[in-house]
Amino acid sequence: MKKTALFLLISSFFAVSCSDDDNEVNPTVEAPATYSFERNGTSTVSFSGQTTRIAMAEELTSDLKNFESATKEALLEMYRNETADGGDANPFSKAELNESTKSVKSKTAASKDYFSANATESAEIKADFETWINAQIDEVFPNENTAASAGVAGQIADGNSTRYVNAKGLEYNQLVGKSLIGALMTDQALNNYLSTAVLDEADNRTENDNDVVADGKNYTTMEHKWDEAYGYLYGASADAANPNATIGDDDSFLNKYIARVDGDSDFAGIADEIFDAFKLGRAAIVAGDYDLRDAQADIIREKVSEIIAVRAVYYLEAGADAISSESYGTAFHDLSEAYGFIYSLRFTRNPATDAPYLSKEEVDGFLAAMLADGENGLWDVKPETLTTISAAIAAKFNFTVAQAAS
Numbered sequence: 001m002k003k004t005a006l007f008l009l010i011s012s013f014f015a016v017s018c019s020d021d022d023n024e025v026n027p028t029v030e031a032p033a034t035y036s037f038e039r040n041g042t043s044t045v046s047f048s049g050q051t052t053r054i055a056m057a058e059e060l061t062s063d064l065k066n067f068e069s070a071t072k073e074a075l076l077e078m079y080r081n082e083t084a085d086g087g088d089a090n091p092f093s094k095a096e097l098n099e100s101t102k103s104v105k106s107k108t109a110a111s112k113d114y115f116s117a118n119a120t121e122s123a124e125i126k127a128d129f130e131t132w133i134n135a136q137i138d139e140v141f142p143n144e145n146t147a148a149s150a151g152v153a154g155q156i157a158d159g160n161s162t163r164y165v166n167a168k169g170l171e172y173n174q175l176v177g178k179s180l181i182g183a184l185m186t187d188q189a190l191n192n193y194l195s196t197a198v199l200d201e202a203d204n205r206t207e208n209d210n211d212v213v214a215d216g217k218n219y220t221t222m223e224h225k226w227d228e229a230y231g232y233l234y235g236a237s238a239d240a241a242n243p244n245a246t247i248g249d250d251d252s253f254l255n256k257y258i259a260r261v262d263g264d265s266d267f268a269g270i271a272d273e274i275f276d277a278f279k280l281g282r283a284a285i286v287a288g289d290y291d292l293r294d295a296q297a298d299i300i301r302e303k304v305s306e307i308i309a310v311r312a313v314y315y316l317e318a319g320a321d322a323i324s325s326e327s328y329g330t331a332f333h334d335l336s337e338a339y340g341f342i343y344s345l346r347f348t349r350n351p352a353t354d355a356p357y358l359s360k361e362e363v364d365g366f367l368a369a370m371l372a373d374g375e376n377g378l379w380d381v382k383p384e385t386l387t388t389i390s391a392a393i394a395a396k397f398n399f400t401v402a403q404a405a406s
Contacts, residue, residue: 029280029283029284029287029289029292030280030283031276031279031280031282031283032279032283034241034242034279035230035234035240035241035242035243035275035278035279035282036241037223037282037283037286039211039213039218039219040218042218043218044218044219044220044223045219045227045230045240045241046217046219046224046227047227047228047230047231047232047235047240048231049102049228049231050188050228050230050231050232050235051231051235051236052096052097052100052102053102053103053104053107053184054185054232054235054236054251054253055094055097055236056078056081056092056097056100056102056103056104057104057177057180057184057252057253058236058251058252059078059091059092059093059094059097060075060078060079060104060176061173061176061177061180061252063075063078063091064133064136064172064173064176065164065173067141067144070137070141071137072133072134072137072138073089074089074091075091075133075136075137076130076133076134077089077091078091078092078104079103079104079105079129079130079133080103080104080105081100081101081102081103081104081105081106082103104129104180104184105126105129107184107188108125108126108129108180108183108184108187109121109122109125109126109183109187109347110122110187110188110192111187111188111190111191111192111195111347112191112192112195112197112198113191113192113195113197113354114187114191114347114356115187121360125183128179129176129179129180129183132172132175132176133172133176135166135172136172136173139153139166139167139172140153140154140164140165140166140172143155143164144164148163148164148165148169149379150376150379150380151167151375151376151379152167153165153166153167156328156329156332157329158327158329158330158333159329159330161329161333162329163329163332163333165332165336165378167376167377168371168376168377168378168379169328169331169332169335169336169376169377169378169379170332170335170336170339170377170378171332171333171336174333174336174337174339174340175336175339175340175343176340177252177253177340178336178337178339178340178341178343178344179340179343179344180253181253181254181257181308181340181341181344182308182340182341182343182344182345182346182347182348183343183344183346183347184232184253185232185233185253185254186232186254186304186305186308186344186347186348187347188228188229188232189229189230189232189233189254189300189304190229190300190301190304190305190347190348190349191347191349192229193225193226193228193229193232194226194229194297194300194301196294198225199222199225199226199285199293200222200290201221204220204221204222204225205222205290207220207221207222208220208221208222208223208285208288209288220285222285223282223285223286226278226281226282226285226293227282229278229300230278230282232254233254233255233258233274233278233304234250234255235251236250236251236255237250237255238250243255243275244271244272244275247259247262247271248260248262248263254304254307257307257308257311258270258271258274258304258307259271260311261306261307261310261311264310264403264404264406265406266399266403266404266406267306267310267399267403270303270306270307273299273303274299274300274303274304277296277297277299277300277303278296278300280292280296281293281296281297281300284296298351299351301348301349301350301351302350302351304348305348305349305350305357305397306397306398306399308341308344308345308348309341309345309348309357309393309394309396309397309399309404310397310399310403310404311337311341311404312338312341312342312344312345312390312393313390313393313394313401313404313405314404314405315334315335315337315338315341316334316335316338316386316387316389316390316393317386317387317390317401317404317405318330318334318405319331319332319334319335319338319386320383320386320387320390321383322334323381323382323383323386324383328379331378332378335370335378335381335386338370338386339367339370342363342366342367342370342389342393343363343367345357345358345363345393346358346360346363357396357397358393358396362392366389366392366393369385369388369389370385370386370389372385373385387401390404390405
């Protein structure tokens with residue numbers, strides 16, 4: 001087992017057990033208090049690409065409601081970023097985003113485990129986001145000041161807020177934002193950077209065992225891949241080494257909804273479970289304990305997947321209640337969020353099967369069912385349709401509809 005300065009930040013001890021033949025030394029790896037790892041006095045943690053993509057996604061989802069100045073070309077460029085490196089188009093408010101070579105689209109439905117051999121579906125998913133962006137401009141923007149009604153896009157009151165929906169009652173900005181939680185953040189974290197195919201690619205294990213760092217960097221390739229998964233949850237955190245201090249306040253994606261679920265007494269502690277697994281898995285990489293690393297990856301997959309399922313059920317049930325009381329602005333907002341979270345279930349990862357908790361066919365069926373009770377989509381949806389979908393989702397996980405809906 002390698003011995004480096006990294007052990008200064010990892011509490012470990014050795015238990016010695018005796019047998020008739022020899023003495024065996026069994027190392028126990030413990031996680032540090034914070035996500036802090038160093039080599040030769042310098043941090044080895046790096047996930048700037050994830051921070052950049054989170055920031056790009058934030059601006060994209062925000063500008064989908066910018067009726068005054070957003071254009072189709074600018075919104076699509078925020079998604080594609082095809083003119084990076086100082087091109088003519090500068091859709092972002094921050095220069096560093098306009099100058100970046102990163103993009104949201106390139107990492108959407110792009111994980112090694114789920115999509116490297118599934119280019120057709122990857123292209124379809126990428127196209128869904130462009131379809132929603134185009135439709136926001138073509139269908140919703142022209143009806144900014146039109147009162148929405150069954151079959152008519154426009155605005156609808158929701159308490160102190162105004163929602164902007166298409167003819168079937170869907171908010172495209174919510175579809176984009178909540179679906180990116182699955183197609184970008186979850187897929188990249190669970191099915192790409194935590195994948196053994198990525199962590200152990202080529203000579204990664206040998207180089208990690210021998211402290212061989214990436215060219216010009218202070219981290220091994222394996223360390224960096226794990227950090228990139230971490231970045232999709234905590235890359236916008238005020239203190240990325242101690243992100244749970246501000247969990248929920250740092251971005252609008254996984255970070256936000258980890259906090260929402262953790263705030264439900266039925267799921268209290270899930271934020272610590274995810275963070276602790278990331279810390280221990282990273283410490284295991286430093287120690288060269290790959291079985292322990294993979295066990296932590298499984299915990300992260302299970303818990304992050306649960307976050308998405310809980311919120312899907314939460315919004316379905318909230319939407320059902322609002323439909324029953326004919327509070328359509330609230331209902332359509334909740335159900336648009338539910339739609340995005342259900343879409344995101346396609347990218348979850350069951351550690352027992354290494355497949356999504358719900359298949360593409362199941363997810364597509366749920367989404368179709370939400371709009372199938374009448375020709376006007378959510379205007380016609382029945383509460384029992386929504387609760388039936390909730391029950392089917394909860395049945396795939398270790399929680400009840402009542403727990404998620406509270």
